[in-house]
Amino acid sequence: MNSPLPHHSATRTTAEQPDEEGVHRQRTAIAALGHEVRALVDATVRTTAAPDALLRVAEGVRGLAAQLTGRRARAEIPVVDEFPGGARMYSPVTGTGSPLAPPLKVTRLDGGVAGTCALGLAHEGPPGYGHGGISAMLLDESMGWACATAGMPGMTVSLQMRYQRPVPLEARLRVLAHVTGTEGRKVYVAGSITTEEDPSTVLAAAEGVFVSPDPEHARALFPGLRAPGGSDGGTAVGR
Numbered sequence: 001m002n003s004p005l006p007h008h009s010a011t012r013t014t015a016e017q018p019d020e021e022g023v024h025r026q027r028t029a030i031a032a033l034g035h036e037v038r039a040l041v042d043a044t045v046r047t048t049a050a051p052d053a054l055l056r057v058a059e060g061v062r063g064l065a066a067q068l069t070g071r072r073a074r075a076e077i078p079v080v081d082e083f084p085g086g087a088r089m090y091s092p093v094t095g096t097g098s099p100l101a102p103p104l105k106v107t108r109l110d111g112g113v114a115g116t117c118a119l120g121l122a123h124e125g126p127p128g129y130g131h132g133g134i135s136a137m138l139l140d141e142s143m144g145w146a147c148a149t150a151g152m153p154g155m156t157v158s159l160q161m162r163y164q165r166p167v168p169l170e171a172r173l174r175v176l177a178h179v180t181g182t183e184g185r186k187v188y189v190a191g192s193i194t195t196e197e198d199p200s201t202v203l204a205a206a207e208g209v210f211v212s213p214d215p216e217h218a219r220a221l222f223p224g225l226r227a228p229g230g231s232d233g234g235t236a237v238g239r
């Protein structure tokens with residue numbers, strides 16, 4: 001999604017900032033690894049292999065993990081990310097580099113955002129259907145994006161879920177979110193999940209309140225964030 005935001009941008013104090021081509025190469029490689037690890041997660045929760053095979057694979061995976069050197073610190077914003085309002089490569093919802101993410105692909109709509117994804121067996125709640133927490137996660141993230149695209153990136157302070165029908169696994173889903181009102185730093189947002197095949201049947205819906213922290217509070221929460229008007233401009237490129 002292309003959604004440049006007017007204010008904050010990430011500082012890169014802990015790693016050298018690569019040039020644009022370097023960032024592109026890094027993102028491509030992160031997404032490639034994320035894709036393969038998601039396939040591994042899927043195979044892991046689907047397999048019916050015997051214990052010997054499982055133990056052999058476990059040992060192989062341990063060896064692979066050891067090749068992933070370097071450790072990002074807790075609050076460090078990755079050099080490949082634009083926060084808030086841009087690429088989040090390791091987001092558990094939208095991050096193409098995250099094995100946890102479906103990943104949800106978010107695009108801007110007139111007055112809100114739309115996300116698409118399919119859930120897999122790793123996201124299962126009732127057999128064959130998505131976990132309710134995963135639906136809440138898809139909605140929460142999409143509603144956060146709706147705030148960001150409205151120019152008020154904020155954090156969830158309240159999320160009211162309504163589960164109307166089970167969300168089928170392995171079906172293309174459509175997640176819609178839009179801002180319904182604002183009051184000072186508070187943003188009121190609504191969202192829904194349907195399948196792409198039947199967009200008129202709402203499976204899950206949510207109403208939420210998001211709060212845009214004041215700049216001082218935001219800097220305290222996110223030390224990697226540059227003050228509004230920072231010189232590197234905040235070129236959000238999407239996720």
Ligand SMILES: CCCCCCCCCCCCCC(=O)SCCNC(=O)CCNC(=O)[C@H](O)C(C)(C)COP(=O)(O)OP(=O)(O)OC[C@H]1O[C@@H](n2cnc3c(N)ncnc32)[C@H](O)[C@@H]1OP(=O)(O)O
Pocket residue numbers: 008084140141144153154155156157158184185186209211212213214217218225
């Ligand atoms: C640069 C900005 C970056 C933004 C981050 C983008 C993240 C993107 C990632 C997206 C990830 C996806 C999303 C996620 O996962 S976000 C992760 C989950 N959410 C959190 O962790 C948020 C935890 N909460 C906080 O840290 C603080 O509350 C924040 C910082 C948000 C505001 O603390 P602050 O001290 O600044 O504000 P305030 O306490 O004066 O309250 C302000 C107003 O809000 C009203 N209020 C409070 N609670 C509620 C409530 N439950 N229902 C209704 N209203 C409520 C309150 O009455 C007041 O109203 P008023 O009296 O003024 O009328």
